[in-house]
Amino acid sequence: MIGPLYKVLGWSHGTLLVLALIVGFFFGYALYRSGFYSAKKLAGVFYLYDFAVYKVIFVGIIAAALLLWLFSGIGLLKFELLSFHPSYLISAAIGGFIFGIGFSIGGFCPGTSLVSAVTGSFDAMAFFVGVYLGIAIWDLGYPFLFKGLNHIGKIDAKTLMEAWGVPYIVLIIVALIIAVVTFPVVSKIEDKNK
Amino acid sequence: MRNEILEKYLPLTPEEKEELKKKRIKKHHVATIFLHWFNMLVWLTELITGAALIISSNYIFVPRFFTKLVSDIYGTRGNIIRTHIFVGVVWAIVLILYALFGWRRYLKPTLKEIFGITKDDIGWLVSKFEEVALGKKVHYPPQDSYNGGQKLFAIVVALMVPVIIITGFIMAFHLLTPALIRWAIIIHFIAVGLVVMGLSVHIYMALLYPPEQEGLFGMIHGYISEYFAYHHHYKFWRKKKKGLDKPAELPPKKDLSPIKAGIFLGVVLFFSFYLTGFGLGSSGFVQRTLVAIFGAFAPESVKNHPYMGHYWGVYPLWNFLVFMGFGVIIGTLFAMFLSNHKFRFRIEKGDKISDIQRLIYAVIGGIIVGFATRIAGGCTSSMALSGGSVFSPGGWLFMIFLFVGGYLGAFFFRRLWK
Numbered sequence: 001m002i003g004p005l006y007k008v009l010g011w012s013h014g015t016l017l018v019l020a021l022i023v024g025f026f027f028g029y030a031l032y033r034s035g036f037y038s039a040k041k042l043a044g045v046f047y048l049y050d051f052a053v054y055k056v057i058f059v060g061i062i063a064a065a066l067l068l069w070l071f072s073g074i075g076l077l078k079f080e081l082l083s084f085h086p087s088y089l090i091s092a093a094i095g096g097f098i099f100g101i102g103f104s105i106g107g108f109c110p111g112t113s114l115v116s117a118v119t120g121s122f123d124a125m126a127f128f129v130g131v132y133l134g135i136a137i138w139d140l141g142y143p144f145l146f147k148g149l150n151h152i153g154k155i156d157a158k159t160l161m162e163a164w165g166v167p168y169i170v171l172i173i174v175a176l177i178i179a180v181v182t183f184p185v186v187s188k189i190e191d192k193n194k
Numbered sequence: 195m196r197n198e199i200l201e202k203y204l205p206l207t208p209e210e211k212e213e214l215k216k217k218r219i220k221k222h223h224v225a226t227i228f229l230h231w232f233n234m235l236v237w238l239t240e241l242i243t244g245a246a247l248i249i250s251s252n253y254i255f256v257p258r259f260f261t262k263l264v265s266d267i268y269g270t271r272g273n274i275i276r277t278h279i280f281v282g283v284v285w286a287i288v289l290i291l292y293a294l295f296g297w298r299r300y301l302k303p304t305l306k307e308i309f310g311i312t313k314d315d316i317g318w319l320v321s322k323f324e325e326v327a328l329g330k331k332v333h334y335p336p337q338d339s340y341n342g343g344q345k346l347f348a349i350v351v352a353l354m355v356p357v358i359i360i361t362g363f364i365m366a367f368h369l370l371t372p373a374l375i376r377w378a379i380i381i382h383f384i385a386v387g388l389v390v391m392g393l394s395v396h397i398y399m400a401l402l403y404p405p406e407q408e409g410l411f412g413m414i415h416g417y418i419s420e421y422f423a424y425h426h427h428y429k430f431w432r433k434k435k436k437g438l439d440k441p442a443e444l445p446p447k448k449d450l451s452p453i454k455a456g457i458f459l460g461v462v463l464f465f466s467f468y469l470t471g472f473g474l475g476s477s478g479f480v481q482r483t484l485v486a487i488f489g490a491f492a493p494e495s496v497k498n499h500p501y502m503g504h505y506w507g508v509y510p511l512w513n514f515l516v517f518m519g520f521g522v523i524i525g526t527l528f529a530m531f532l533s534n535h536k537f538r539f540r541i542e543k544g545d546k547i548s549d550i551q552r553l554i555y556a557v558i559g560g561i562i563v564g565f566a567t568r569i570a571g572g573c574t575s576s577m578a579l580s581g582g583s584v585f586s587p588g589g590w591l592f593m594i595f596l597f598v599g600g601y602l603g604a605f606f607f608r609r610l611w612k
Contacts, residue, residue: 004471014367016470017517023466024521025528027474027575030459032529035449039542039556040611046604047611052452057578057593059456060463064583067464083472084581085571087588092577095570096592099563100599105607106559107542109574110567111476113560114519118526120539122549123556130560131480137561138568139484142501150569160585171585 003077028115037116039107039123046104049193051186058179062172069168090153106130200435203336203428206421214421219434221339221412221423226300229292230413236285237393243268243278244386279366286359294527298444298534307338308348314429318342336428347392354385361385447533463583472514473580477567479519486510544611555610 002008006016034056035041044050071077103109108116108127116124138146157163160171195210206214222230246264248255268274293301314335319342321332334341340348361382364375400410409426412418423431450458463474485505489496496502507513530537543552567573570592572581578596581589604611 003468005468006470011370012368013512014369016514017512018363018367018369019469020514020517021521021524023462023469023474024518024523025525026462026465026521027459027518028522028525029529030455030462030525031522032526033450033458033533034452034455037526037530041449043611046600047608052449052455054597055452056456056459057574057582059453060459060579061582063457063460064463064467064579065460065585067461068467068583071464071468077468079584081471082467082584084584084586085577085588087586087591088571089588089591092570092588092592093595095566095568096577096595097566097599099566099570099573099592100596100601101603102559102562102564102566103596104559104600104603105610106556106563107611108556108559109476109563110480111474111522111573111575114476114479114522115526118523119530119535120537122539122541123543123552126553126556127560127563128480130557130562131477131564131567132484132560133557134561134564134566135477135480135484135568136564138565139481139488139499139502143499146568147500150571155587157587160587160590163587168585 002075003071004081007081008078027111028118031112031115032119036112037119037121037124039116039121039127042109042112043104043107044190046100047193048189051190054186055179055183058175062175062179065168065172065175069172072168084158086154086158088151088154091150092153094152095150102134199424200432203424206424211421214424215419217420218417219420219423219431220416221418221430222416223300224416225292225296227413227416229288232288233285236281239281240278240285241386241390243274243281246274247271247278248383279362282359282362282366286363289355289359290524294524294531297531304348305352308340308345308352311342311345312338314338315342315345319346336432337426337430339427339430341426343395347396350388350392354389357385358382358389444534446535459579460583463579466580467583470514473576473583475515475518475572475576475580476522477564477573478513478515478576479522480564481505481568482510482513482516483519544609546609546612552610555607 005011006019031037035052036056041050042053045053068077068079068082072079099109106113106127108124110128110131113124113127113131117128155163160166161168195213196204196207198204199206199210242264245256246261249261264274265271268277314337317335318337321334322343324330325332338345361378364370364378365382368375399406400413405426408418408422412422420431423434449455466472466474482505485496485502486509488502489506489510497506510516541549541552543549547555563573570577571588572592574596577586577589578593582593
């Protein structure tokens with residue numbers, strides 16, 4: 001069957017929600033099995049004693065990209081029907097930068113704090129409450145303080161393939177090379193700082 | 195008490211009989227008792243409302259006066275449906291929670307027992323048939339905590355309950371295709387019918403069949419006499435006396451290696467895209483639930499709000515990322531229990547700061563992160579992971595700057611984690 005099934009086959013919104021529940025189930029399962037219920041493990045990437053976050057994200061991106069490339073290559077997936085965020089480059093960079101600072105202080109990101117909070121970590125619950133507060137500050141201050149801050153630097157290209165005119169697989173291979181080169185290095189740093 | 199009866203079922207001496215009649219043995223945990231009576235209430239409500247909902251000129255299931263009676267009680271047919279669905283959903287949630295939290299201690303051992311049918315169970319069924327249908331005098335082989343007949347019923351229940359829940363959800367929320375919904379109605383009805391067949395025997399046995407009376411009271415206070423246990427559930431009694439009924443502690447599983455975990459996560463992400471066309475996300479859960487909370491107080495202002503208005507939709511909680519968040523919660527609990535980890539309240543921190551300091555910094559970190567997700571338009575899940583896998587320029591920039599910000603933050607805040 002040609003994906004994305006929900007869009008191609010015109011499934012109902014209720015079905016989408018059930019799929020979301022199922023995907024979420026495995027998402028939570030994967031985050032837990034990665035060890036991301038622990039703030040110490042997550043923060044380790046910034047304090048150089050555990051690079052699991054870096055490795056898992058990188059391998060995850062490559063694995064998913066390979067499957068997406070394969071499936072769209074053999075015609076089983078309509079890549080153009082996938083939804084993802086439009087690129088506001090400056091906003092993404094500023095947001096990412098501030099996000100990183102918050103991550104290094106709090107030891108979580110929103111998804112992992114939810115996972116950790118469910119397993120009983122009070123610091124994760126505190127962080128999760130913080131995320132609510134942070135978003136509330138934005139929401140309430142948006143009309144007169146932050147308006148437009150999330151829409152700076154829009155480019156039309158949705159993907160780097162479009163922007164640079166290179167095939168998907170080339171970018172995946174580049175990411176793979178970066179992983180192969182950097183993983184042994186960060187593992188060494190890890191061992192030194194344990 | 196002779197030691198031999200711990201090894202083999204033997205006729206009791208009069209002294210042993212007296213001794214065992216005095217002693218009581220725990221049969222059901224309080225959680226099981228609550229679940230049992232909760233189930234009874236649910237089945238009562240669902241059978242009555244469900245039966246009243248079946249109206250067809252081709253197929254008359256219940257007499258018209260019954261349908262009218264129930265409709266009169268509930269006011270309208272809409273109320274009957276709503277009640278039926280509401281109670282059903284609550285039931286499903288309770289059962290899922292029970293399955294999650296009681297998996298190792300209750301559910302797994304129970305499933306193992308009821309599906310592990312032995313020669314003695316078959317023997318019990320044959321003997322019962324001979325006794326009831328042929329009027330023979332029979333000896334029953336020794337039984338587990340469920341006897342052969344109870345196992346048979348339990349198997350039907352264990353297989354049909356998931357069917358009832360799934361078909362119920364398909365019907366209630368009009369999932370998948372119309373053809374499938376029509377099938378779901380029939381399958382729902384048959385599955386319930388199978389359970390009701392067993393249920394009628396179950397209720398008759400418990401209420402009206404004298405030898406089983408003790409079992410009924412056992413389901414109220416949790417205890418039965420050892421004498422009853424010895425005669426009706428010899429294998430259970432023996433296990434209990436020998437202390438073999440406690441499940442063994444399993445060693446906790448280690449986290450997956452980053453490579454394996456990454457592949458797992460990547461496959462999940464791919465399936466999210468393949469099935470729905472959307473990637474993974476987490477901050478959207480917070481944004482939507484927050485909009486729902488604000489909306490509860492001031493729906494009009496939220497609907498017309500220049501930012502929050504985008505997240506209102508039909509209803510803010512009826513949303514992909516909100517449901518994904520709930521899925522994450524359930525999946526996390528499953529992963530925790532299946533890894534043999536224990537739920538424990540805790541605070542994780544570096545050695546140089548106090549618990550209170552850690553919590554304050556966690557809130558501050560959360561505020562910064564939450565705010566940043568709104569500037570970037572997403573978090574690690576949606577921007578870095580999902581955006582990264584489709585090589586969205588914004589996603590990769592977000593990730594690169596996340597690490598820049600993270601290492602800068604780490605330089606100033608390393609004291610927190612030492």
